[in-house]
Amino acid sequence: MRLKSLVLRDFRNYRSLDVDFSENVNILWGKNAQGKTNILEAIYFLATARSFRTLDRRNLIFWDKEGFLLSGTVVNETEKNVKITFFKNKKSAQINKRQLKKLSDLIGVLRVVIFTPEDIFLMKGSPLQRRRFIDIYLSQVDKNYIAALQTFKKILIRRNSEIKRRTGEKTPFLWDEQLSQHCAYIIKRRQEVIEELSKAAYSYHREITKNKERLKIEYQPSIKVNEPEKENIFKYLAERRKKDIEEGYTARGPHRDDISFIVDGRDAKLFGSEGQQRSIALSLKNAEFNLMCKATGDVPLILADDVLPVLDMERRKAFFPSIEGRTQIFVSSTDKRDVVNIKGDKKLFRVFSGNINEERL
Ligand SMILES: Nc1ncnc2c1ncn2[C@@H]1O[C@H](COP(=O)(O)OP(=O)(O)OP(=O)(O)O)[C@@H](O)[C@H]1O
Numbered sequence: 268m269r270l271k272s273l274v275l276r277d278f279r280n281y282r283s284l285d286v287d288f289s290e291n292v293n294i295l296w297g298k299n300a301q302g303k304t305n306i307l308e309a310i311y312f313l314a315t316a317r318s319f320r321t322l323d324r325r326n327l328i329f330w331d332k333e334g335f336l337l338s339g340t341v342v343n344e345t346e347k348n349v350k351i352t353f354f355k356n357k358k359s360a361q362i363n364k365r366q367l368k369k370l371s372d373l374i375g376v377l378r379v380v381i382f383t384p385e386d387i388f389l390m391k392g393s394p395l396q397r398r399r400f401i402d403i404y405l406s407q408v409d410k411n412y413i414a415a416l417q418t419f420k421k422i423l424i425r426r427n428s429e430i431k432r433r434t435g436e437k438t439p440f441l442w443d444e445q446l447s448q449h450c451a452y453i454i455k456r457r458q459e460v461i462e463e464l465s466k467a468a469y470s471y472h473r474e475i476t477k478n479k480e481r482l483k484i485e486y487q488p489s490i491k492v493n494e495p496e497k498e499n500i501f502k503y504l505a506e507r508r509k510k511d512i513e514e515g516y517t518a519r520g521p522h523r524d525d526i527s528f529i530v531d532g533r534d535a536k537l538f539g540s541e542g543q544q545r546s547i548a549l550s551l552k553n554a555e556f557n558l559m560c561k562a563t564g565d566v567p568l569i570l571a572d573d574v575l576p577v578l579d580m581e582r583r584k585a586f587f588p589s590i591e592g593r594t595q596i597f598v599s600s601t602d603k604r605d606v607v608n609i610k611g612d613k614k615l616f617r618v619f620s621g622n623i624n625e626e627r628l
């Protein structure tokens with residue numbers, strides 16, 4: 268798949284942008300704070316219906332305007348136009364001018380894997396960031412997962428408000444049956460995917476550490492059951508009911524899960540050096556790319572946001588060769604020299620103050 272063109276209106280620092288991309292390598296270069304990452308963010312949003320930098324969509328609107336428009340033409344077997352608008356707090360999405368019920372219905376038309384210096388927060392950050400990673404991955408490959416996750420979140424809010432009103436713990440909460448069903452699916456999928464990610468990341472990590480480190484990625488579900496089946500989870504929730512009422516909220520569930528990164532038997536979140544953590548993040552992202560290809564039969568686009576400066580010399584040299592020619596890539600950099608030699612059919616864009624100009628190579 269590839270992104271043929273992109274249109275932005277009042278998105279971040281772009282008042283108006285219409286751009287055609289190379290089907291292979293697209294280089295965005297320019298000084299700091301000109302709008303390079305904003306372009307990658309727009310592409311990411313078209314793919315995932317989310318930003319990788321903010322949870323509040325209003326931050327994406329050009330200062331003081333009332334909304335933004337994002338649209339892109341995606342070529343896969345057929346050509347599809349994806350359009351998102353966010354105007355006066357109302358979101359709307361279309362595929363080929365057909366209105367979608369929910370913004371998330373557009374996920375999967377375009378697929379992306381992003382590499383950014385912030386990937387290190389998959390190690391350093393909170394469990395929320397790790398859950399977000401796995402949720403966004405699974406949302407891109409599994410429509411049922413998005414549906415289960417959305418319903419789960421709604422039910423959880425209802426359950427928590429019921430907990431606050433409750434005094435006795437004898438009877439189940441109204442929604443526990445449905446909740447258990449969605450929990451079961453979410454946990455099962457997370458378990459499967461993390462296991463596969465672990466295998467794929469293991470070999471990549473062996474390679475980049477010259478056979479020195481053994482990486483294992485482990486799922487840490489907060490609900491402990493032998494098999495993530497609806498009945499087991501229903502029982503587990505029943506046993507926890509009294510505690511939940513005492514604590515005043517649902518303390519266990521997919522909203523409290525985490526992921527561990529174990530290097531040679533130790534948790535790299537706690538003991539890994541900065542460089543080690545960056546290497547693990549790199550291995551994880553590579554595993555994500557490979558897995559997404561396998562799971563969907565499509566090759567996702569790669570967004571690489573200013574990645575070289577945070578890598579050591581060896582990883583720097585290896586980074587672009589490891590992705591060249593595999594898919595359409597979008598690379599941002601402040602230093603043209605770092606990126607002009609990437610192999611493939613290239614377009615070079617100079618980004619300056621919310622405008623981009625194609626330059627000759
Ligand atoms: N909602 C917004 N409306 C208008 N401008 C915005 C908005 N959000 C961010 N900006 C501007 O966008 C610019 C930052 O863009 P971006 O993050 O894409 O920079 P960059 O080129 O990637 O820079 P760097 O090299 O530092 O990473 C800043 O000047 C910021 O003020």
Ligand SMILES: [Mg+2]
Nearest residue numbers: 303304305573
């Ligand atoms: Mg940037």
